[in-house]
Amino acid sequence: MSGVSKRIVLGVQYDGTPWQGWQTQLNGLTVQDRLEFALHKFTLQDVSTVCAGRTDAGVHGLEQVVHFDTTLERDMSSWVRGVNTFLPPSIAVRWATEVPHRPDEQDNFHARFSARSRMYQYVLYNNPVRSPLLEGKAGWVFRKLDVARMQLAAQHLLGEHDFSTFRSVQCQAKSPVKSMYSIKIEQRGDLIMFTLHANAFLHHMVRNIVGSLIYVGNGSQPPEWLKEILDGRDRKFAAPTFMPDGLYLAKIDYDPKWQLPQLEVQNFFWS
Numbered sequence: 001m002s003g004v005s006k007r008i009v010l011g012v013q014y015d016g017t018p019w020q021g022w023q024t025q026l027n028g029l030t031v032q033d034r035l036e037f038a039l040h041k042f043t044l045q046d047v048s049t050v051c052a053g054r055t056d057a058g059v060h061g062l063e064q065v066v067h068f069d070t071t072l073e074r075d076m077s078s079w080v081r082g083v084n085t086f087l088p089p090s091i092a093v094r095w096a097t098e099v100p101h102r103p104d105e106q107d108n109f110h111a112r113f114s115a116r117s118r119m120y121q122y123v124l125y126n127n128p129v130r131s132p133l134l135e136g137k138a139g140w141v142f143r144k145l146d147v148a149r150m151q152l153a154a155q156h157l158l159g160e161h162d163f164s165t166f167r168s169v170q171c172q173a174k175s176p177v178k179s180m181y182s183i184k185i186e187q188r189g190d191l192i193m194f195t196l197h198a199n200a201f202l203h204h205m206v207r208n209i210v211g212s213l214i215y216v217g218n219g220s221q222p223p224e225w226l227k228e229i230l231d232g233r234d235r236k237f238a239a240p241t242f243m244p245d246g247l248y249l250a251k252i253d254y255d256p257k258w259q260l261p262q263l264e265v266q267n268f269f270w271s
Contacts, residue, residue, distance in 0.1 A: 005069050007101035012064040015090040017136040022054045038086035052111045052252040058244035063263050065252045067111040095261045109258050119251040120206045122194040123269050139246035145217035147187045153216040153223035154183040164233040171203035204241050211242035
């Protein structure tokens with residue numbers, strides 16, 4: 001053991017289906033609770049973690065980024081193998097690294113505050129009949145969707161906007177103004193992938209956007225409707241919040257100076 005505090009960063013992947021979201025709860029049925037339990041079992045110390053972005057119940061993480069401080073000396077490979085020993089099959093540490101950390105300085109790595117942008121993916125199964133093999137892993141719409149119409153509608157959301165229309169009433173963000181860098185909508189067979197890249201997201205923002213794009217894709221609304229409801233800045237104008245099943249926190253972007261061994265953005269459906 002060393003008396004010098006270190007900051008360790010983990011890349012964590014999880015299937016959110018069995019869990020009640022990321023953030024710790026009294027019942028202990030969250031990803032954070034299970035990760036901190038595993039860290040405690042591995043280190044025999046209490047470990048508090050900070051994540052890049054909290055996910056809701058049923059939402060998955062392709063690469064959640066987490067940091068914590070410790071005085072323990074461990075190889076990075078040991079942090080991966082050792083912690084995974086105590087994690088359930090639905091959660092795994094994919095990589096670990098140490099970043100420079102000086103408690104008395106401001107410019108330290110922080111999983112949340114050092115993030116420059118975030119990327120979410122939503123996988124949608126578009127077929128008249130549901131697939132039990134995709135239960136919990138992809139959303140489902142039985143009516144045929146027009147991808148070209150949804151792509152056209154999504155263009156209205158690019159740039160800096162007040163996204164109050166797509167904001168949950170439980171959202172605790174200080175401002176509804178966010179910058180949407182890109183929205184890609186791709187189709188392969190019966191699967192449709194929505195990839196949204198922004199500086200930050202509001203609570204339920206992705207699911208509310210996907211639900212509204214589906215209204216356009218099934219012909220219920222024209223593509224211009226997205227601009228109308230965006231400008232309206234009122235949640236009641238948009239479609240209902242879509243199911244969490246197909247939502248994945250895909251990538252958190254950081255300055256290369258931190259040299260994080262992050263994975264390439266790749267949803268397992270698209271491999």
